[in-house]
Amino acid sequence: MAYGIMFHHFHDAIHPQGQGAISADDLKNLLGALNSADVLDAPVWLEKAMAGTLEPHHRCLTFDDALLCQYDIALPVLKQFGKKAFWFIYSSIFQGNLEPLELYRYFRTVAFATIDDFYLDFFAMVTTHYPAYKPHITSDVAVNYLADFSFYTRNDRIFRHLRDEILTTEAYAQLMTEMMAAHHFDTKRAVSQLWMNPDHLVALHQDGHIIGLHSNSHPTRLGRLPPEQQLQEYVANTTHLERLLGVSPCTMAHPCNSYNPDTLRILQSLGVKIGFRSNRAEVEQRTLLEMPREDHINLLSAQDYQPQ
Ligand SMILES: [Zn+2]
Structure with missing residues (x-):
């Protein structure tokens, strides 16, 4: 099935090399490994998607x-x-x-x-401010959190477990604000x-x-x-x-791949013609507002896309 390639962060001398960021050369290698005719310009993809004439080998860049x-x-x-x-x-x-x-x-x-330097600082902050949470830095639940995602390190898991399951949104924001101040972050x-x-x-x-x-x-x-809030968002x-x-936008991508039937109805009412998910997972009765995408990270690591 045709799909979009999804990009987020890039790094160079000015933009820092965060997790998941790729360089201009990485992008060149990826594009160079694709058959150029398969990579459709966005307006062509839109036209073909609406006409139902996309072919399985077609790609677009997002x-x-x-x-x-x-x-x-x-x-x-x-x-x-x-x-x-x-x-x-x-x-x-x-x-x-x-x-x-x-x-x-x-x-x-x-x-x-390094990211581990950040994690160690963060875990120390949690222990200082919330001594009762200390066991969550070594617990089995924490070190096995998000077990389905093999690319996470032990500290990635502990951090995400603390952030998403233990701390409240406010407590997490408070800790980050304090850390940013301590580092004179501009x-x-x-x-x-x-x-x-x-x-x-x-x-x-x-x-x-x-x-x-x-x-x-x-x-x-x-x-x-709730639907009213989704409507406001869009x-x-x-x-x-x-x-x-x-011009009125007629394309979209679902932030964090999150939507429900209300979202699709709202997008349709706003005149949106095509939308993208963030993965290529199977979808029952896929609509034009749920086109698949693949994260570039998965393509860069796949054999097919290794530069010659
Ligand atoms: Zn996003």
Whole structure:
């Protein structure tokens, strides 16, 4: 089945090498290993998807989350290969709001020599502030958390278990705020390094790329929100992009792959024609709002995509 290739973070001399980030050369290798004719420009993919004429070998390129590193590092490679991509944009960051997950990731990357240095600091903070949680740093449940994902390290698991199962959202945010202050982390500067600005979106649109929806505030569990709140998320996102680009977005990607039947109904009512999931898992009665994607990480590690 045809699918989109999903990209997030890129690194170079300016943009730091966080977990999962790839370089311009990695992207060149990946694109170079594909048959160029199989990689459709976004407008061609859209047209074929709607006409039902996509073929199993067809691919498209998708970039989520309005990250500046994509514009700075991936876009020149796309130019070199003459490819137009989909860019799925969430809007709240353009209204001056921060998206904590992305900001924390950046902090972990730039303020510590290794991710384990961050984890050790974080575990020490938890032990100091919440002595009762100390057993969760060595418990069997913690070290076996997310066992289905083989690529996580022991510390990755302990950290995610603490963050997602033990600490409240507020307590976690409090700890991170305190750590960022202790490291004199410059949030304003981080924001300007992390995300694109409106001019970048306009330039992409004018260059023939397709800008699509990705919700307003990028909730991690959008599919669990009441329908009214989901509607708000996508109306705000649509309004922002419409005002900026002068056209109504008709493509989208589900943030964190989270949606439910209400979401699909809402997207349809807003005139969205195609949408993307974040994996290639089987879907019962797949609609055009649930097209598959593959994370580039899985392609880079697959034999098929090793450079010659
Ligand atoms: Zn996203």
